Amino acid sequence: MGLLRVMMPPKLQLLALLAFAVAMFFLENQIQKLEESRGKLERAIARHEVREIEQRHTQDGLRERDSSAWSQSESEDDMVIIYNRVPKTASTSFTNIAYDLCGKNHYHVLHINTTKNNPVMSIQDQVRFVKNVTEWREMKPGFYHGHVSFLDFTKFGVKRKPVYINVIRDPIERLVSYYYFLRFGDDYRPGLRRRKQGDKKTFDECVSAGGSDCAPEKLWLQIPFFCGHYSECWNVGSQWALEQAKYNLVNEYMLVGVTEELEDFVMMLEAALPRFFKGATELYKTGKKSHLRKTSEKKPPTKESIAKLQQSAIWKMENEFYEFALEQFQFVRAHAVREKDGELYLLAQNFFYEKIYPKN
Numbered sequence: 366m367g368l369l370r371v372m373m374p375p376k377l378q379l380l381a382l383l384a385f386a387v388a389m390f391f392l393e394n395q396i397q398k399l400e401e402s403r404g405k406l407e408r409a410i411a412r413h414e415v416r417e418i419e420q421r422h423t424q425d426g427l428r429e430r431d432s433s434a435w436s437q438s439e440s441e442d443d444m445v446i447i448y449n450r451v452p453k454t455a456s457t458s459f460t461n462i463a464y465d466l467c468g469k470n471h472y473h474v475l476h477i478n479t480t481k482n483n484p485v486m487s488i489q490d491q492v493r494f495v496k497n498v499t500e501w502r503e504m505k506p507g508f509y510h511g512h513v514s515f516l517d518f519t520k521f522g523v524k525r526k527p528v529y530i531n532v533i534r535d536p537i538e539r540l541v542s543y544y545y546f547l548r549f550g551d552d553y554r555p556g557l558r559r560r561k562q563g564d565k566k567t568f569d570e571c572v573s574a575g576g577s578d579c580a581p582e583k584l585w586l587q588i589p590f591f592c593g594h595y596s597e598c599w600n601v602g603s604q605w606a607l608e609q610a611k612y613n614l615v616n617e618y619m620l621v622g623v624t625e626e627l628e629d630f631v632m633m634l635e636a637a638l639p640r641f642f643k644g645a646t647e648l649y650k651t652g653k654k655s656h657l658r659k660t661s662e663k664k665p666p667t668k669e670s671i672a673k674l675q676q677s678a679i680w681k682m683e684n685e686f687y688e689f690a691l692e693q694f695q696f697v698r699a700h701a702v703r704e705k706d707g708e709l710y711l712l713a714q715n716f717f718y719e720k721i722y723p724k725n
Contacts, residue, residue: 441506441640445498445527448510451590452482453542454534455624456510462631462645463508465652470643473504477511484514485594495521508641515593515613529617530634531591533690534624536584536683537666537674544568544578545663572670579670581677588686591618607682611689620697621690629709630694633701636711 448463450456460474467474477494479486486494495518498509509527518526534542548564571579585601591610592598598606614621620637622630631649635642674680702709 443525444506444640446506446508446638446641447498447527447529448508449513449515449529449531449590450510451531451533451539451587452512453539453546454532454587455627456532459532459627459631460510462648462652463510463641465648466642466644467508470641472506472508472641474508474510475504477509477513479511479513482512484512484590485599486513486516491516491594492521495523498527499523499525506640514590514598515617517593517617528619528638530620530622531618532622532624532627532630533587533687536587536680536687537671538624539587540579540584540674541568541666542663543583544571547578549663567664568666569664569670572666572673579674581674581679584674584677584679584683586683588683591686602679602682604682607686610686614690615693620694622694623687623691626694626698629698629702632709632711633698636701 448456448460450460463474494516497504498507499518501507515529533539545568566574566576568579570576577583582601588606588610589598591613592606593609593613595606595609597603598609600606620630620633622633628646628649631642632646635645675684700712702711704710
């Protein structure tokens, strides 16, 4: 280069330098374009890979969701609810809702009709009943109801137990209603002759005379219905039966309502089990059958009659169980609904998931 610089005239040297500079500028420009093209290509490849991952995750998610939805649908269609209804607790009013909704919500309703309304099944009938409930696929999903005491399905080795629900009532109110029902019936089947028809004696007169139909022993019903098929459950005044009934209420029943707050019970069931009870709240408020069954000729007892019954140990135990159930129901309700302007509103979902790992 030094030799060329010596031999070349100054003007030519300047032109050569300019040409070299232009060539270098052009070369650098091409290199920059190549770098930009490579960057674009790398970004395009990355976007393509991300789209592939997202698409794969979406497909996996759809498959999982479809599988989950299928499993959930299958699980709901396999569900069985047992409502072992206690007499004179508005059980017919509530059961009518189930009958009215079964066609629309696509489930079956079956009445458990025991001989002479005996709430205790024989051991062979227990086995038959458990087999029917768990294996009778044509009747699933199913809503069974009847005047039977609680039956523990785990004793029979079944893998999936039914869902138990129930309603109880103030024990004296329930007894008064049953007393008049046996004599005058109700407006559900007014022409049906009742067992004590013709007996015009009022409940107060019965209490005053020490009659058997209004004796404290007749209060002993809600405890044994929840206690179950153990002999001790039916021993009037058994402390063991009371504790067992409490245990079953909180451990074996999904929800137990009270007659005095039946609408709240219906609303909470609709929220928890829409597969069965979708539309139940509106039906309860506006339907023709919801409040259909009312005992005829029922007269409220006097304070004296109530006070006399409340002196018995049996009333104290049945009332303790009722108060226990009421407190539990109100606790569940307080976490499920809110009241605004005299109306009850269900709370929205109050939990979510986060920090889910692994990410891929």
